[in-house]
Amino acid sequence: MPRNTIIAGAALTVLALSTYFGTGMSSITALIPAFFGVPLILLGWLAQHGQRRKTMMHIAVALGALGFIAPLSRIIPSLGSFELNAATGANIAMALICGIYVALGVRSFIEARRNPPATT
Numbered sequence: 001m002p003r004n005t006i007i008a009g010a011a012l013t014v015l016a017l018s019t020y021f022g023t024g025m026s027s028i029t030a031l032i033p034a035f036f037g038v039p040l041i042l043l044g045w046l047a048q049h050g051q052r053r054k055t056m057m058h059i060a061v062a063l064g065a066l067g068f069i070a071p072l073s074r075i076i077p078s079l080g081s082f083e084l085n086a087a088t089g090a091n092i093a094m095a096l097i098c099g100i101y102v103a104l105g106v107r108s109f110i111e112a113r114r115n116p117p118a119t120t
Contacts, residue, residue, distance in 0.1 A: 001108045002053070005044030005060045008101040012037030012067070012094060019090040030087075033094045036067040040101075061105035067098035 016034035023030055040060055047056035071091035078088065
């Protein structure tokens with residue numbers, strides 16, 4: 001799961017940078033996905049190399065859940081007058097990346113609960 005966390009964080013960071021530079025660096029809000037992506041990369045790295053893997057993964061999935069909910073607060077109100085532009089596309093992509101990541105994380109937590117590691 002730490003590897004999935006790093007991949008999701010990298011995808012969010014690439015999304016942010018491509019949106020920011022693709023729109024002519026007109027708005028700092030285009031970098032919002034990176035505000036979720038960079039901490040996810042750090043948490044994934046800490047989970048691989050640290051002693052608190054379980055804690056890091058729970059924090060990362062909680063951050064991913066926030067990253068799923070945040071763009072929905074922009075997408076849902078605009079459904080009446082839906083216009084596909086760079087901002088809407090970035091919000092949809094962020095919601096998808098974070099939603100898939102959270103689903104994988106929850107599935108991983110359930111499997112870890114069902115099959116605990118053998119203790120010696």
